[in-house]
Amino acid sequence: MKNISFILLGIFLVAASCKKDTPKVSKKFTVTIQNVFQPKDYLNSGTTGLIKPGESAKIAFDAGIGQYLQLGTMFVQSNDLFVAPDDAGIALYDGRVPLTGDITGLFKLWDAGTEVNEMPGQGPNQPLRQSGPNTGKEENGTVGLVNDGFSYPGVSEVLKVTLEHDGGTGFVLTLENISANSSIPTPFAPGTWVIHSKGQYPMFKEGDKASPGLEALAEDGNIAKMKDNLSAKSGFFSPFAPGAYSVGSTNEVFMSGQPASAALEALAEDGDPSGFAHVFNTPEGATKPGPLLPGGSYSLSFDAEEGDQLSLALMLVQSNDWFVGVDKIDLFSNGAALDGDVTDRFSLYDAGTEVDEYAGAGNYQPLRQPGPNSGPAENGKVVKEAAAGAHVPVKVSDYLKVTIKSN
Numbered sequence: 001m002k003n004i005s006f007i008l009l010g011i012f013l014v015a016a017s018c019k020k021d022t023p024k025v026s027k028k029f030t031v032t033i034q035n036v037f038q039p040k041d042y043l044n045s046g047t048t049g050l051i052k053p054g055e056s057a058k059i060a061f062d063a064g065i066g067q068y069l070q071l072g073t074m075f076v077q078s079n080d081l082f083v084a085p086d087d088a089g090i091a092l093y094d095g096r097v098p099l100t101g102d103i104t105g106l107f108k109l110w111d112a113g114t115e116v117n118e119m120p121g122q123g124p125n126q127p128l129r130q131s132g133p134n135t136g137k138e139e140n141g142t143v144g145l146v147n148d149g150f151s152y153p154g155v156s157e158v159l160k161v162t163l164e165h166d167g168g169t170g171f172v173l174t175l176e177n178i179s180a181n182s183s184i185p186t187p188f189a190p191g192t193w194v195i196h197s198k199g200q201y202p203m204f205k206e207g208d209k210a211s212p213g214l215e216a217l218a219e220d221g222n223i224a225k226m227k228d229n230l231s232a233k234s235g236f237f238s239p240f241a242p243g244a245y246s247v248g249s250t251n252e253v254f255m256s257g258q259p260a261s262a263a264l265e266a267l268a269e270d271g272d273p274s275g276f277a278h279v280f281n282t283p284e285g286a287t288k289p290g291p292l293l294p295g296g297s298y299s300l301s302f303d304a305e306e307g308d309q310l311s312l313a314l315m316l317v318q319s320n321d322w323f324v325g326v327d328k329i330d331l332f333s334n335g336a337a338l339d340g341d342v343t344d345r346f347s348l349y350d351a352g353t354e355v356d357e358y359a360g361a362g363n364y365q366p367l368r369q370p371g372p373n374s375g376p377a378e379n380g381k382v383v384k385e386a387a388a389g390a391h392v393p394v395k396v397s398d399y400l401k402v403t404i405k406s407n
Contacts, residue, residue: 027305027337030299031300031310033402034297034401035295036295039294042230043235045193045230045233047227048175049190052187054180056177059193060170063092063361065093065096065363068088068195068196070090070193070194072214072226077120077184078186079136080115080218081218082110082217083109083159085108087143087204088201100165101162102162103161104162111143112215112217113140113143113144114138114140120184133220158179159176159177159188169362175188190221190223192217192226194234195234214226236391236393237399238316239291240291240298241270241292242272242282242290243273244275244312245312246278247302247309253313254313254323254382259352259382264351265321268349268351269320269375270366270372283298284297298314307332308332318360320362320364320365321378322348322349325347326345342403343402345402348396352380353380354375355378356378359389
């Protein structure tokens with residue numbers, strides 16, 4: 001019995017020794033982060049309704065520094081005239097000062113050049129008298145200020161346009177039809193508006209041939225084509241900034257429910273990951289660090305062993321302090337290394353360090369702020385963002401794709 005006990009003890013010690021010396025599985029991982037946002041030309045667009053003499057309409061929108069407003073509505077007592085600002089639109093800020101007050105003087109009476117003009121208020125091919133849409137004689141001209149020999153009231157005699165600002169990024173535009181006592185009382189047909197950037201001509205360009213959408217708007221007050229065109233080209237999209245990651249048993253990048261570190265604040269507010277030990281900052285195919293534009297990818301590689309977890313964060317640039325991140329993905333499961341699409345593990349977070357503005361228009365967001373860390377402090381905690389705004393995609397997979405491969 002004593003010999004058997006010694007034999008069993010020896011077997012146990014050998015087994016324990018073998019277990020202790022068994023090495024952990026180790027792999028090299030490569031993570032690819034792709035910006036899958038669909039680029040858009042304009043921030044937002046919308047429509048106005050019919051405005052009869054004595055009536056008014058309001059349009060609410062958000063816009064930031066460097067953004068412009070274009071709006072067009074048909075002068076109904078005409079063949080193809082419309083009221084709009086200059087073709088390049090209205091700058092909504094002078095420096096960092098928002099435009100407000102009576103802006104009627106910025107609107108002009110334009111001729112689409114698509115239908116021969118008749119006596120205003122009397123022409124049989126004008127909407128109130130024509131038998132159907134697009135019935136007048138084709139002009140085959142170009143867009144320009146009206147100059148046809150007929151007499152028209154000034155824009156300020158038929159329309160009053162005022163603009164209010166809420167102190168942030170919100171504007172309210174009021175269109176008031178004051179034509180009842182003018183020489184040609186007229187309704188203003190449904191129109192379209194768009195928030196765009198400098199150098200864009202979203203609705204028309206002086207001297208150019210009118211688009212089919214502008215022709216329909218200016219001849220018949222039919223905004224369907226223009227509306228659909230602007231809507232398809234409008235919406236939220238964003239670059240992503242360089243980010244940071246950690247590999248191990250703890251998340252060294254961020255802690256949900258806790259105040260952000262100084263390093264996370266710099267990453268989430270200004271896209272600066274330099275406070276972290278492990279960063280990724282150069283898009284694939286680029287020769288130097290830079291933002292991740294739609295269609296581009298970041299790639300990072302590291303070694304990890306069983307028990308290690310991946311944590312990662314990168315800034316959504318068109319925000320004040322939002323980042324897309326993941327809090328500790330297990331890199332192994334029962335000895336098998338993680339492979340495949342892991343986008344569904346990622347979430348949109350708010351670092352809680354800077355007061356949020358309208359995404360894509362905020363004047364303290366990186367593309368419009370006067371300098372790093374310049375927005376009002378929030379003094380909050382890191383949380384998943386639950387109120388990004390109806391214009392921001394809900395699912396991370398709508399704008400980011402993250403895959404991981406092991407070898």
